[in-house]
Amino acid sequence: MLDPATTALLRTILDEVCEGVSRSETGLRAHVASKMLDAARNGETTAERLRQVAIEALRSAPTMWR
Known part of the structure; x- marks a missing residue:
């Protein structure tokens, strides 16, 4: 289970x-x-690494989701 600060960071980066x-x-x-x-x-x-992961996930998402 992730701590509240990490959870908040994940939500912020996802939204960004x-x-x-x-x-x-x-x-x-x-x-x-x-x-x-x-x-x-x-x-x-x-934050930097999680943002990189998120950007790569967005770029590599299956075509049906883009």
Whole structure:
């Protein structure tokens, strides 16, 4: 389980990275969030690294989600 500060950071970065993605694009947003959660659970907790993970997840998302 992640601490509250990390959880807040994840939400902030998700909103920043997915700024141009409609909130109705739940599959895409969930994909990005999932990759970020995996990274955080594996010790990647800096804002810079989590942002990189999120950007890469957004870029590599299946075409049907873009």
